[in-house]
Amino acid sequence: MRTELCDTLGIDYPIVAFTPSEHVAAAVSRAGGLGVLGCVRFNDAADLDAALDWMDANTGGKPYGVDIVMPSKVPTEGSVGDLSKHIPEEHRAFVERTLRELGVPEKADSDDGAGVLGWLHSVARSHVDVALKHPISLIANALGSPPNDVIEQANGHGVKVAALAGKAEHAVSHVDNGVDIVIAQGYEAGGHTGEIASMVLLPEVVDAVGDRAPVLAAGGIGSGRQVAAALALGATGVWMGSYWLTTSEYLETMRESGTVQEALVAASSSDTVRTRIFSGKPARLLKTRWTESWARPDAPDPLPMPLQNLLVAEAHQRIAAAKDPSVVAMPVGQIVGRMNAVRPVAELMSELVAEYERALDRLDKTR
Amino acid sequence: MRTELCDTLGIDYPIVAFTPSEHVAAAVSRAGGLGVLGCVRFNDAADLDAALDWMDANTGGKPYGVDIVMPSKVPTEGSVGDLSKHIPEEHRAFVERTLRELGVPEKADSDDGAGVLGWLHSVARSHVDVALKHPISLIANALGSPPNDVIEQANGHGVKVAALAGKAEHAVSHVDNGVDIVIAQGYEAGGHTGEIASMVLLPEVVDAVGDRAPVLAAGGIGSGRQVAAALALGATGVWMGSYWLTTSEYLETMRESGTVQEALVAASSSDTVRTRIFSGKPARLLKTRWTESWARPDAPDPLPMPLQNLLVAEAHQRIAAAKDPSVVAMPVGQIVGRMNAVRPVAELMSELVAEYERALDRLDKTR
Structure with missing residues (x-):
């Protein structure tokens, strides 16, 4: 290769x-x-x-x-405070209500608010x-x-x-x-x-x-x-x-991501959704109770970038702290269906190379 | 191959x-x-x-x-007449109004109504x-x-x-x-x-x-x-x-499809949309003024299968008769971006085989 x-x-x-x-x-x-x-x-x-x-x-x-x-x-770069003024109250209320319904705890005082x-x-x-x-x-x-x-x-x-x-x-x-x-x-x-x-x-x-x-x-x-x-x-x-x-090395840096890995390992290729709720622009996320809430008829339309990002920044922190695999807010592609175990990078790399060679062997036989 | x-x-x-x-x-x-x-x-x-x-x-x-x-x-197979009773008046009115706005003529008496x-x-x-x-x-x-x-x-x-x-x-x-x-x-x-x-x-x-x-x-x-x-x-x-x-043979059977071919040849891979308007189930169609009308905020939600099909059957006939490439109702995949000329089947087939061989030659060089 x-x-x-x-x-x-x-x-x-x-x-x-x-x-x-x-x-x-x-x-x-x-x-x-x-x-x-x-x-x-x-x-x-x-x-x-x-x-x-x-x-x-x-x-x-x-x-x-x-x-x-x-x-x-x-x-033009407004401060977070300036931009926040443009977030409608309806959206803030929806996020607050949804997190409550999903059982996501309030923000802890110790949390860093910067996003x-x-x-x-x-x-x-x-x-x-x-x-x-x-x-x-x-x-x-x-x-x-x-x-x-x-x-x-x-x-x-x-x-x-x-x-x-x-x-x-x-x-x-x-x-x-x-x-x-x-x-x-x-x-x-x-x-x-x-x-x-x-x-x-x-x-x-x-x-x-x-x-x-x-x-x-x-x-x-x-x-x-x-x-x-x-x-x-x-x-x-x-x-x-x-x-x-879903590599073992990932957890060494992203120490809080065990819940995310659990959710990813369990997901199939049908368990993603392309939605504007993450940033205001279409992005593919793991389909969870959080993304499903935004797909309900009573959910507001996501805001344009960068407002949607500001709207959900604190929600993402609270969701991360909640450690509930069913309420993860995580970008991931349809390949998540093939991510079925937590494994070391070196193992995945050598598997990629070996399977590549086998695929080429198979193609050679079509000549 | x-x-x-x-x-x-x-x-x-x-x-x-x-x-x-x-x-x-x-x-x-x-x-x-x-x-x-x-x-x-x-x-x-x-x-x-x-x-x-x-x-x-x-x-x-x-x-x-x-x-x-x-x-x-x-x-259970109802007659077309029985099923039609379940189509809301709002939907019929939207289709009628949209076709008028798009400049699609009324149905000619000679048209076969069977769909x-x-x-x-x-x-x-x-x-x-x-x-x-x-x-x-x-x-x-x-x-x-x-x-x-x-x-x-x-x-x-x-x-x-x-x-x-x-x-x-x-x-x-x-x-x-x-x-x-x-x-x-x-x-x-x-x-x-x-x-x-x-x-x-x-x-x-x-x-x-x-x-x-x-x-x-x-x-x-x-x-x-x-x-x-x-x-x-x-x-x-x-x-x-x-x-x-977009083959020359296609037109020999589907004699009225010159307008459709014109629209397909002009389209890029971005010019399709996956929508329920064709049958009630998600289907990818060429994006035209017809599909765009259904994406407007005032458009009703498509009906479930088979009602949506019945709703648009006559519209499809009128659209076909209108011969306007911008108002085509045609299922096609994203590959439409590669369909840029009307050509005979034999030419396309030999090109597929030759390019396949070149792709394998290229892969061989990665060994």
Whole structure:
């Protein structure tokens, strides 16, 4: 399992792992893939710095990357307080009533009220500044092309820039903007996602981008057969996110996530829903009593981004503290149906490679 | 491009083409695939008999099949008149008002008012009876397992039975019911479709069914790369429907469909919508001014099956007569973005095979 991407990024297998856990990212890099650490959860850049220090000491010199969340145009940035004024009382009341009905306890006094600030442009900028002080190989941006100066800065450090796209025209625009690697993310993916499924999207993006940039396949990948399918469709590698949420390493970083893992391991591929309730934009989440509450006829329509995010930020903290697998608020793709046990990264990686080889053997027999 | 399915069905390539056109079906069979004629449009079994006579004379002795629409349990069958009483006046008024707004002319006196009766169990039974008098190789059922006696009757004639499934558990139940071939149909497919995309669904179905039945991949397939991906995921063949709608042969049977082809050729992969407006159950259609009208806030919720079908049957006839590409009511999958010209079946078939070989060559280089 070797493509040009392996040479470009200095890795053994064209498997790129997006994860909020530095333990998972390091384990993937050690196993021959590229671990990419999601930065959005680091409200304080100093904490990201410390996590990257840890990775530098624990990747055995293997390449790794980071993932930021940054729009290409700098938005007007209100304070959380200013923005909150635009949240209708009906929505606040619905969230409060729903949490009560779901048996989610009140917020404990000890909780940090800040929520996730990585969505703010200024915070994402600080992530880039910190990351570029480390020997990273890749900056991926979840919101498409980052601003031009970020691309220039990254390339100046010899760092490649990747951007997610859910449509072929977005992919072309990313490449026009100077992005080095396109991540084509299909409908089946977790988190923010479009409507075109990987089977259709991937060859479209590959054809639209041509030889101007390598394309990674994202969405629905959690087995060697699926890696083979992605490469058959024209990708030069895969971008996997959900799949690492049920690794043993994940819990080392995300210590409170045992309940989430329990819910994920039990879920089938039918147990996700694409909804605007997480952020205001369509994102695929695990289907739980929380998401089902928002699908009821009496539920209000989700607010636009960033208001919906502010509305549910405290609810997400309370839900996390409640430790009830039936009321989890978690982005995950349809591949959750294949995540049926908590296992170490190295085992999953070697299984991906071995199954890939078997899939190619099978294809050879069709000649 | 050769799998066990080729031996099972006596074909050269594991490409099965579902189409309402006997001209397309015959051309696919002649080109080495298996043409499968959709029977639902034949209100009178004698017309199906004539179409199959034509196929017997025009497939050059190559195998072909038929597709029926039959629930496994016989439903209580009201007359169209009885059922119509349950359609709310609000819905009738909305359809009438919408067609007027869209500039769709009134119904001409000469129009046949019967609509499509192939959805009725008695009519589907007559299709089976007629088809089994011809040298067919396959009966596929769009609604899953057909009734037991139909499977026994087909197998008694040496005819294989295939059934569509959008979830792994449905696939297993089909095999338990005696179905010979499972068609795993992903979210990206045209017509009635589930929510799990092909990339995730296909290996799930293959694993669930094991070696009890071959699995065909349906949904999102219109290139050799996609056939290779489907086979990499574990399918032993592909089931393609939408892709043949823009063939030159299609127009030979469906003489009034020039407007539909024009609309399909112009559409991108973003121009479909999964909606209940066609039949009452979720089905993927070409996104047009007609489907958009039903997405407006003032539109009523679609009725359950079979009432929605009855509600829009006359509207579909008026829309077809209007010959306006922006007001087409047509099931099609996301692969429509790859259907950009009207071309002969033989050309598409040889392109599929050649691109498949190139995809395998590319995969070989990753070893």
